[in-house]
Structures are given as structure tokens and as C-alpha cells.
Amino acid sequence: MKLAEALKISQTVPNSSAEQFHLYLACGIFPLHLSTFLAAHLRQRLPERAIEIRSGLYGDLPGNLVHLQQSSVHAGAVVIEWSDLDPRLGLRRLGGWGPNVLPDVQANVQRCTSQLLQLLAAAAQSTPLAVCLPTIQLPPISYQPGEQFGLHGLLLEKMLYDFAMSAAEIPHLKIVSRQRLDAISPFSERLDVKSELSTGFPYRTAHAAKVAELLAVLIQPRPPKKGLITDLDDTLWRGLLGEEGVEGISWELDRHSHIHALYQQLLLALSESGALIGVASKNDPALVTEALARQDLLLPADRLFPVEVNWSAKSQSVGRVLEAWNIDADAVVFVDDSPLELAEVKSIYPAMECLRFPVDDEQSAYELLERLRDLFAKQAILEEDVIRVASVRGGSQFHQHAESESARPLQTFLEQVNAELTLSSVPTAGEARAFELVNKTNQFNLNGRRLNDAEFQAALNRPGAVSLLVSYSDKYGPLGKIAVLLGQVESSALKIDTWVMSCRAFSRHIEHRCLEYLFETLDVSEIELDFRPTARNGPVREFLSQFMDTEPTQSLRIQREIFMSRKPALSHKINEASYV
């Protein structure tokens, strides 16, 4: 992104009533273009929000961190440079570069990093932080050759990494990857001496753009993809199964097809991290069954669900996979070696990320693996991630049985599956799965609103706060934590402003049971729901319609009597786990 483009993007305001996103940029350098680029990158990630960036005084990173802590902002970006750790490591202060000052510089860096750690920990208690470690080279302070990684430089780097290790353990604090920054911003093209000396801003504009880009990614990450649909021939393995047979296909070094082994290895890692992996292949089903039974496959066949193998259009197979997973196309990546197949699927599912497996270009194929890692990246592996494949399989059986017993009402079927709900409040310090659900659920989502760390914690800690975290299991297996509800009680009414439920939990009357539970436990006469229609929250609109005389289009209230008279019979067993 060029500076002129960043200025244009950051100057556009969505509309006069757009909600503001406040960011505090804490740094010791003069923020100049960094602030502009940060505003532009955040604007691209939050197109409906107006971005407002505050920053503090030049040369006072500790003081600015204190201000950050005291500011009521949605997030903080902290940019540290060597000059913040000791002014002699910058260009604007003259304190000597001789050998006699080196021990004092080291001692000062040690002191500064300890102080910054305390300030970061204090600030992160109320505000999520993205931190960038020093990005520009040390000045020529060492007497040893520049080509040599000398003891002085090593000591400073060690102190920095010790600091980073401790900082990375602070909740709600993320650190920009130096490796990623190195890959996109050449080290020798970062420092702008003229700008540093004339304005106190040490970055070339291209480098400032990259630093801002990575900070924006950490501040406002895109939701991770949920599922990957892969082709088989010349994608999961090298070769055409129909022509070369089960033993003819390969994924090994000796046959120059090792890149496919790496792809399988990555898919297994993604699956173990909670991603769904499905197959859409034009092939002979019997041959594929035989091939997937090969013991040397790095991705065991039981990790693949569903496996759609037939001779029909790829988009039809992809559609069946989406149906089995019950997730939207924009949460899915489709990988195939054929540009034609990719285009065909893209034409039916324009929101789906369709990526080519470049079978004849190992370098590009490796870059694809890196890209897939990024698309599915998450902060933590949760219990729900571990059981996701099994629960989707179980869910598929559930729906098959429910449909086969269509002569009987759903509640009769539900009574027989031993449905159990475990209800608890969301811990006030936050809960990773609850946070994830709020920020990635689209279909059963009351209003489409996303919450960042600070907003999520504020919702949990406001006066009269009510929260509900719902886990579900039945005889087909556990689904884990599948729903979150946030609201507050005001006089005799409960106001709900956040309510999401995983699409895996549909058709089980869980939403009815949640409202019934809240009416009974909180003893309120009505529940007000901050409903807003979105392009994708049809399921929640349909649910609410049951208690209204017209289809809802805005915030609404459900009276207790009406709810109780219209709800279906509910038989879920309730387990209360520390719900208050």
C-alpha cells in the first residue's frame, strides 16, 4: 500500500452514524505515516467503523503506555524500537558508541524491558494489545565486525527475546512475527535516516506500511476458515488414480511427489486443530475407497468427511459437503489442481476461497501450504476443535435418523436421543470458545455484531450482566460448547444483545430451551432481543418469528406467556455448571 492510497482510505468515513473504533498507538517514535497506514489497514478490516487513532508524546513510550492503560479504547498498538530501550541505540541522541558505554547500554536495556513488561501487563488487563518488537537495525555501536554476530548484539537480542517470551504469556497481548516481517519488508530497506533526523520518524514508507499491516492483522484478525474441500488426483496425491491405479499414485521423495506428502501432513495438522476436511473428486468411488485405505497415507481416511466421489460437476459435490457440514461457503477453502474446476466451483460459490494446487511448481505449492496455514490460523486449540470431526459425523447421523423418522414430531425424536445441555455463565475474564463463537458465527447470530476482547469483557462486567454458555451432547456424541448469550437484566426484563449458536446445533430446540431456562431462572416477564437482520441470519429470524405475529425486522420483545404458550415441548436434561 502506498502512502497516497493509505491517506485516501483513511480519509473515507463509512457514514456519519458509523460506530467508532478507537485505537491507541503507543510508541516512542513520531508516529507520522505509521498512524496513517494503521488507520488505512484497520479501515479495510472494519469497513463499517470509523477509525480514530490516538498517540502520545515523542520519546516517551513508558508514559504513552500509562496513557494507553488509562484510555478507553478498543485496542492498543505498541511499537517498540531500540531507541526506546536506550536512546544511544537511536540516531537522534548522542551518548557515545564507544566500548566503554556498552555495559551501560546493556544494563539500561535490561531495566527498560522489565519496566515495559510491567506496563504492558497492566495495559493488557483492560485493552487487547498488538506489540511490534524493534524492526530497524542497531546502530554501529559494536566494535566487532558488522558481519559477525558479536556478544554485544547477541546479549541485546537475548534480552529482547526474554522480554518477548514473558510478554507473549500476557493474556490479550499478541506480538508481531519478526519472521513474517522479514519476509515482506527487506531489513536493509527499513531505516530512513533523513526522516529520522528531520522528523523523528525512522521508517521508510514501505516499511511503515508493512508494520501497520501486521499490527492490523493482530488487532482485527479475520475469522479462521472452518473447512477445506480437497481434490484427490494431482492434489492430495500425484497422479491420476483411474489411469495409474492405487499403487501408481504417489507422495514420496523418490518419485518427486513429496510436496503432496507435505500437503497431506498439513491437512492432518489442520484437522487436528479443528478444521473440517472433505473431498470432492471426479473419480471411481471403489478405487478411491481402496486408495484411501493405503496405510502410508499421512492423512488417515477417517479424518476425511464427507468424501464425495462421482462424475458430476464439482460444484454439486462441494454443495453436498457444505450441506453435511452446515457451514457457509465463505468459511470454506476449495483446493484443486484444475483451473477449470476451480472456476466452476467459484461461479456457484463466489464467496468460497478457491485455490489452485500447482502440481508442477513445488515452490508455489509450498507457498500454498503457508497460505492455508494462515487461512486456518487460530489463537488456541480448544476442546471443541478436537471433537469437531466426530461431532459433525454424529450430527450427520442425527439428521439422517431425524429425517427417517419424519412421521413423528421432532420433540418425540429428541426425547429419545438423551439430549443434555450444560449451562454456565461465561467467566468474567472471558472464555476462548465463547469469544470464538461470537466472532465467527453467522447463521444463528442475533445481529451479526462482532466483539473484540475489550468489548467482550465490557459486556460481561456491566451492571446486571447475564451470560450463558451452552454445551450440548446426545447419544450421537458431544458437540461441546455451541452457544453463547450475553445480556443484562433491567427491572423485570432481560435484554439480550448477543446470541450466537453453532450451526452444528440446529434442529435440536436448544434455542427454545435457552430462553425457557432464562425466563424461569431470572424470573423475568419479558425478554428484549436486539435483533437486526443480516444477509445470513435467517435461522434466528425464523426462530423469532414463532413468537411474533410478523417476521421480525428489528429489536423485539417476547412476553413470557407468549413464549411459554408457543414453544414446543422440551425434554433436554439440564446440567447447571456454576451458573449464577
Next chain:
Amino acid sequence: MSSMEERLKECFTAVFPNLTSDEILRSSTASVATWDSLATVTLISVIEEEFGVTIAPEEYEYIVSFDLVNQCLQSKTVNA
């Protein structure tokens, strides 16, 4: 208007989005209230990035209007 002037106008538009095309041609630090020292630094960075030239800090005080910036740029690209 030359293509260089058109590109320079785009640079001005990025920094002073509220000025009309005509106002940009007549703009100076005296006539544009928002043209302060910070705007000067930003404008110069945009121009350096767009044209691949370097403008020295000691030149900043002389380039106080669109015409003068244009002349400065012409001299640098002719001499390049």
C-alpha cells in the same frame, strides 16, 4: 497539463482531499489552512514515493505552493 502535473495533483489530492482541482493549482501554505508542517512532511513523502525522488529537508521551506513544488520536481526529474 503534463502527465507529471497530473500525478502531482493526485499527490496533493491525497494530502488535501477537500481542495478542488482548481484550488490545488492555486494552493500555497498561505491559502490552505491545513497546509502546516505536518502536511508538508506528508506531502513530500507522497511525492517522493510517487516520483522516486528525494527532497532534502533544507528544500522544505522553499516549496510552499503547488507551482514551487512543481518547479522543484521538474528540476529533479530533468537532472536525474
